[in-house]
Structures are given as structure tokens and as C-alpha cells.
Amino acid sequence: MPHQAIILGTGPAGLTAAVYLARANMEPLVIEGPEPGGQLTLTTEVENFPGFPDGIMGPELMDNMKKQAERFGATFKRGWVTDVNMDQRPFKLSVDGLGELETQSLIISTGASAKLLDIPGEKDNIGKGVSTCATCDGFFFRGKKVLIIGGGDSAMEEANFLTKFADEVQVVHRRHELRASKIMQDRAKANDKITWALNKTPVEMISDGMKITGLKVKDSDTEKEELIEADGIFVAIGHNPNTEFLNGKLDMDEKGYLLVEPGTTNTNVPGVFACGDVQDQKYRQAITAAGTGCMAAMDAERFLEGEATVDWSQSLS
Numbered sequence: 001m002p003h004q005a006i007i008l009g010t011g012p013a014g015l016t017a018a019v020y021l022a023r024a025n026m027e028p029l030v031i032e033g034p035e036p037g038g039q040l041t042l043t044t045e046v047e048n049f050p051g052f053p054d055g056i057m058g059p060e061l062m063d064n065m066k067k068q069a070e071r072f073g074a075t076f077k078r079g080w081v082t083d084v085n086m087d088q089r090p091f092k093l094s095v096d097g098l099g100e101l102e103t104q105s106l107i108i109s110t111g112a113s114a115k116l117l118d119i120p121g122e123k124d125n126i127g128k129g130v131s132t133c134a135t136c137d138g139f140f141f142r143g144k145k146v147l148i149i150g151g152g153d154s155a156m157e158e159a160n161f162l163t164k165f166a167d168e169v170q171v172v173h174r175r176h177e178l179r180a181s182k183i184m185q186d187r188a189k190a191n192d193k194i195t196w197a198l199n200k201t202p203v204e205m206i207s208d209g210m211k212i213t214g215l216k217v218k219d220s221d222t223e224k225e226e227l228i229e230a231d232g233i234f235v236a237i238g239h240n241p242n243t244e245f246l247n248g249k250l251d252m253d254e255k256g257y258l259l260v261e262p263g264t265t266n267t268n269v270p271g272v273f274a275c276g277d278v279q280d281q282k283y284r285q286a287i288t289a290a291g292t293g294c295m296a297a298m299d300a301e302r303f304l305e306g307e308a309t310v311d312w313s314q315s316l317s
Helices: 012-023 038-042 058-071 134-141 153-162 182-189 286-304
Strands: 006-008 029-032 075-078 080-085 091-096 099-103 106-108 112-114 145-149 168-173 194-198 200-207 212-219 225-229 232-235 239-241 272-274
Touching: 006 012, 012 029, 012 038, 012 058, 012 286, 038 058, 058 075, 106 286, 134 153, 134 232, 145 153, 153 168, 153 182, 168 200, 200 225, 212 232, 272 286
Parallel strands: 006 029, 006 106, 029 075, 106 272, 145 168, 145 232, 168 194
Antiparallel strands: 080 091, 091 099, 112 239, 200 212, 212 225
């Protein structure tokens, strides 16, 4: 018997979709990947999610959302989706550990993973001074010195944002030239709080066992190493949407983000919906992901009830 709805991913988007579908008596099955809870499980304290005036730990917030979905009838299973057949309904999913599953509707909320440098001290100190989201964590570095690693537009944007809190923001980039657009470079270079450490390749993130204290870098020309002291390090070298398992079966942009019809979560395949960071490379916030999770659940429910008003003859581009 096919499921009415399967949700892939357990970040804020997937869990919100699960809450809404479960309350609609659709008994959704939620497939948890290798990192249940998404990127928020790597965040220590969340202060910008509405309803928690004193903040809440990221893992606790995700656990609460899961319990809320389970309370209304959502089922959670651990597995890794390797293939999806969307040629006809019910859709067929191949899941390691679970075999083949069938569903009348599918919500994809697999998120996007921040690119990391993969250097010593990086993963061990995420949440202890290392971050991949300035908007999320900048507040914690008020009056401090922080480093931004990256040379693209997102790095320049985050550097400027962090100057609202930090006393000094230093941009570390492995080349002499930045990759960012001229307007973003000019904006950053005009900011008195931003300093530059160009042609420096990050080698190791240093901590005192409790928090980050600096970054060891190597001059890309001379290979001479030095330590740059800092209270926090923000890695801003981009994100990868978790869409590899789809093998190009849904419309995506050049970076692999899923395309949805504006104002909806509809993909180009009727009955398949996308929400959260897997289709959003602009905002990437827990609250915006949760909002699109609500949208996806409502879109899926209306689709299954035959109330969808989408003109599916118009292909997304």
C-alpha cells in the first residue's frame, strides 16, 4: 500500500511539513538521512527562531519539532535514498536499509550542506567559534575579532554583515585576487572595519579546548606559516544542495538547487514538492525553511485532494 506522503529530510522544512501533514491525518513517513535535524544540530544556541525569548539549543529545537510531528502521527525511519522513479505515480524510492517504498506524493527537504575546508580543528569547533552562517551567529561576536574565509560575493556580504557586531573582520583568501563581483568588493573595501589577509591558505583552526583562538595560514607564494588570532571563524565558500540522488530527474539550476514554481513549492513533476534550503540559496534560515515546509505540506494535501489549481502544462525553466 503506497504512502500518501513521504518527506525526505528532517531539518526545519521537513519537520514542519511533517507536523502539518500529520495533523491532516495523512500519516507521513519521514526519511531521516545521515544527519537528522539538518544543520541546526551543529548550532549551539539559536536566538532568532520566534517563540524562544531566551534562545534554544539547536539540537533541542529539532528534537522538539520531531516530537511534535510524532505526536500527530508522523513516522520516522532512518535510511539513505539512492534513487527515485518519478515516471508515474505512485512514485518509487530506493532506500538503503528500507528497500523500495511507494508514495502518492513526495516532499524533498534534503537541504544544502555548507562547503567546508576540511582542515584540522574545523569540524571539531563548529559551534565553538567556527560557523558557516554569519546571519545566524554574528550576534555572539559583538566586540570581537572574527575571520571570514572566502573570496566570493557571499564572503563579502557576510563580512559586511559581521561589522555590525565585531570590532574587526578580517577576510582570508588563498589568492591575491577576490572572486567577488566588483560592486561587492568595493563595498567591503570601503568598510573601515574590514581588513585583508590575501594570498593566505588556511592550514589549521586553533582552539584552547573550549573555543577558537586563531587560524594558522600559509602564504601561497612563500609557504611561510603564521597564526592569525581571532575569536571566531566564519567559513563562506559556498553551499552544495543535497540533490545528487535525484540524478537530474527534476528541474534544477546550474548549482543543483531545485526549481519551484514561484509562490509555491511545486517542482516540474506533479506531486513532487521541494522546500527548505534545497530550493533556497538566498535566505537559508531556519524560519524561512519552516515556512516553505508549511507550504509544501499544504501544496501536497491539496494536490492529493484534487484541489490543485496549478497549470502543469507550463514547464519550469
